[in-house]
Amino acid sequence: MSTPPAGPPGTGGGAATVPLRIAGSPAGPAGSSGSAGSSGSAGSSGPAGGPARPAWHPSVLFAPARLRQLGALLLVGVLAAIVTGPTGNSDKPLQAAKDSIVDVRIVLYLGLAVALWVLLVLGAQLRGALERVSAPVRAPVGAAYGRRGGPIVLNLVLLAIAIVAPMVVSTAAQQSMVNDIGIYALLALGLNVVVGYAGLLDLGYIAFFAIGAYATAYFTSQTAMPWHAPFVLNPFFVFPIALILAALAGVILGAPTLRLRGDYLAIVTLGFGEIIHLVANNADNITNGARGAFGVPHLSIDLLGIDYKWGIDPLPYYYLLLVIIVVVMIAFGRLERSRIGRSWAAIREDEIAAEATGVATLRMKLLAFAIGASVSGFAGVLFASKQFFNPQSFSLQASFFVVAVVIFGGMGSRLGVVVGAVVLQGLAFYLRDKVPPADRYIYFGAIIVIMMIFRPQGLVPSRRRRREIQLVEEGIGAADSLGVAPTGGQR
Amino acid sequence: MGFLDQFWQLTIDGLMVGSLYAVIALGYTLVYGVLQLINFAHSEVFMLGSFGGLFAARALLPDDGSVPGGLASVGLVAVGLGVGAICGGLAAFTLERVAYRPLRRRSAPRLAYLISAIGASLFAVNLAGKEFGRQNVDLPDLFHNGTVFTVFGADVSTQSLVIFAVAVAMLIGLDRLVAGTRLGQGIRAVAQDADTAVLMGVNVERIIIVTFVVGGLLAGAGGFLYAMTFNASYSMGFVPGVKAFTAAVLGGIGNVRGAMLGGLLLGLVESYGGYLFQASYKDVIAFLVLVAILMIRPSGLLGERLGRAA
Structure with missing residues (x-):
């Protein structure tokens, strides 16, 4: 999503975006009603998420939206623990969920949730760093894909992999x-x-x-x-x-x-x-x-x-x-x-x-x-x-x-x-x-x-x-x- | 035994099941009215409410296996309905929050909502299967089930009477809510024209959540009633879900009274059809009805548009 794609012919191109967007009432129902801009649901990286954020400051961590995001992620962590936890039965309907939560693994999941949250909070900086690191790798692939005939090379490589792959795996994997x-x-x-x-x-x-x-x-x-x-x-x-x-x-x-x-x-x-x-x-x-x-x-x-x-x-x-x-x-x-x-x-x-x-x-x-x-x-x-x-x-x-x-x-x-x-x-x-x-x-x-x-x-x-x-x-x-x-x- | 001998019995059974379909169908119709969207995961809301009510009622039942009577029965049914409704409401709220709202924030294409609802439904069904086991779960009798009275020689059991009465009470309650209260006015306003409703000071976001929750409350309570008659299982939502959707389309999707009428009619058609043809093809009948309506009168019996109908 980071590289602005040149609009393919027929879809109007980037220039048409701006005026039409204004015509379409920028502050629509969602924006004007109630919890505007909370974006509380599990770290939605909406269009306004990345670029135009001011310089980072620790207080960002404790903004209500961020805390809500943390809460959502922790809930997801608990859910993940339940999903991967033991299987229950109808005689004790809540037993399995309880066993999953009262377990050492919950620490792992909650830790992951917090780590993910930190990643999201530092998202803008990290994305920039990641871009710089991955640019040398991405550029040739991207260029190959962009150039005429490039996808053919890529596709041939993939095809070669598909031809060779089954020869090196087990029979069960072949099946x-x-x-x-x-x-x-x-x-x-x-x-x-x-x-x-x-x-x-x-x-x-x-x-x-x-x-x-x-x-x-x-x-x-x-x-x-x-x-x-x-x-x-x-x-x-x-x-x-x-x-x-x-x-x-x-x-x-x-x-x-x-x-x-x-x-x-x-x-x-x-x-x-x-x-x-x-x-x-x-x-x-x-x-x-x-x-x-x-x-x-x-x-x-x-x-x-x-x-x-x-x-x-x-x-x-x-x-x-x-x-x-x-x-x-x-x-x-x-x-x-x-x-x-x-x-x-x-x-x-x-x-x-x-x-x-x-x-x-x-x-x-x-x-x-x-x-x-x-x-x-x-x-x-x-x-x-x-x-x-x-x-x-x-x-x-x-x-x-x-x-x-x-x-x-x-x-x-x-x-x-x-x-x-x-x-x-x-x-x-x-x-x-x-x-x-x-x-x-x-x-x-x-x-x-x-x-x-x-x-x-x-x-x-x-x-x-x-x-x-x-x-x-x-x-x-x-x-x-x-x-x-x-x-x-x-x- | 000819069809005519059985007619009244079939009618009573059909009305009972149909009233349940109507209760579930309201969830589809309300959400459709407000969002113009089929809430595919509604059947899972129904399933979760059903489990909630069933487990709550079972936890309160006496251990010796005796069938309670009198006030205890009334209390148990009320608790089951209440807990079922709350579970359904919670499930619907969570669903809206997780699977729909993030998409709405970005005004995603319609296809995205359908797919995300399918994903949520898949997740909920199989998680319930994992947590509660994959067998049918029976709810022991909460009251003595006998014949209360007969109509034209057909028995009306306590159970059908309870289910029918509760379902009809919920239907009337909802009808009043939509037609007579300020909240209902908001729902109808959003259904008619969301953009204008915003300009008139309606909090659309809130209305959408409330609509989901109301649908969830009904489906949850309906789920408990369903578990009382049949049983509960992780995959129970699918068939009644498709039938309730059929009922909603039959009455005119988006139309509250239409959903009620559609539910009752579908229950009757299915009951008669199941007797005339084969019981195992009962589920096919609803589907055929759906295709037939789509071909003959796609806007349903009472027409679409929540805003106008109520």
Whole structure:
């Protein structure tokens, strides 16, 4: 956030910021009403936070806002102790929380909270120092990224790492790299079209994944499910079928909903995801219920003299996934810069203006939704042919997890969402023995909230999305297709 | 046994459940009215209130497992409702403070609010699962549950009567609050036009917090009533949450009386539908109703706009 980005063409540039901001009543509702300027909530580093602060003085430490910040951080520390503490049960509901607080570790967490507070108080100075130290490191990377062709070099380096990485890790890690990182990176790339490009929210995204997986079981095996096709197909032929089925489901679901406000889509998809999960879990004589589909054949190819079968070994799947992910990334990059991609950007930034200039907004949103769904269906085929699956893989939590990956990585950024999948799933893999699987979602939930508060553009932001978010916060345009911003902001 | 024989029984059950939906739906509708935002984490407020009330009532129950009667029962229900409401209110307040306010300060895009609410919801559900275990938690009987009277041959149990009466009392109370008090006037003013409300001297920030807390109080008390009928679990919020949201949309989101009507109607539809089709697809009915309204009459039965309705 420190380097002022030159506005990319089309978003108005920096000069437009000032006059429009004045027009938009600088002292809005939030400023004029009640606790103005308290910024008490856990150290919000708002736009006014950094630069124009007078010289530092010890009394700053004891300003009411600072003390409130300390209080909030201490509370967060206590919460962190509870989150990482022992597991409780309903017979003694408060026991676990009590045990977590009355424990030596609380000292550690409170100490961390105070340390963080000191860091925040000294933030301006530290940031300056950090900038000076990190400048020699950042400059070449930044320059490489800024120069034409630079990202290609960076991307090739990353690709090389991705090719070499699985060879140096354990088999368990290889499995995880396929099942968790690879599949979720692909899912996140698909959801990125919906969330990042079109600015909509899909909370039942994993339902399309389930459609792809069950379609695979239906078409490729006579034994995997009680309900199966009268013929058997090679899994490769199921890819287009699943793609179309998922896209169709997306259109059927999206068409009535997208006509209205975008936020209804979130809840309708949520319900849809849950229904698919329920049906998969309960329809014993169709999907084999909770036991799941067993014995879907592995991928195999026998064409033009090439005869190859994918098997138990995760590595061939890994490289197949890698190829698919790279292809999808390149394709979506092209898509983003195409007429369609520009329509999405226009819809995000100002839907009414987009519509007035001839963008078929409803159709474009539907298209994004269908493309996202089809990627999910595609990933479902890979997933099903890789391994045994049951409805647990398609729970609501999985949908939320994909959302977390996209948000964490940076919505709208292809590289970002892949990095998000690597980091979050890598974290989950690393924590697999230390944290019970169900508890991981506590951390993912916390990550989502923290990212939204402090870094809504994500870990590896897309330049355009970052700019949009910045502009919205200054009261210009929009950054999603959900309609006007909620009240109470500083507009 | 035909549908007509069961009609009155189904009606009574539907009204009971529907009144609970209505109570939860108010939380969605109020927040929507004021912020134009679906509060996705509202179902977790409901869940936390439910646990609070349940644990409080259970702590006060006699150890010998006997069912209390008379004043003791009334007291227990009142304590459960009170603690549930307080827990719900606190949860809603914290939610607003942590997940919404920092975003509002920067006037973040709408998508950010939805996502942040999802995160908060994920956090709360799984933390509750960790702290309270992941099984269903039953609340022992707080009173003797028998048939009080019959209507057209259908039994009205003490429990349905208590739930219906409390829920309706809360609905009427809220309606009065929104329609008749100064606070309600403020809420309606902000719902109509926040910018103008500020100019008229309404403290928008305060109104937003109060709206969240009022919604939380209702959801918490509703959660306790729900736990009394069914049970409580860490993931209990999701299904009633989606249904209450459906109820809010059915009545016209942002419309207080609409949410009440929507809740009762949805309860009835679900009760009849569950009997006519299959009980296990009961949850699907609410969702189908939601999609149907969105297609046919997206503004709901009574229309949107909190400001006009009350």
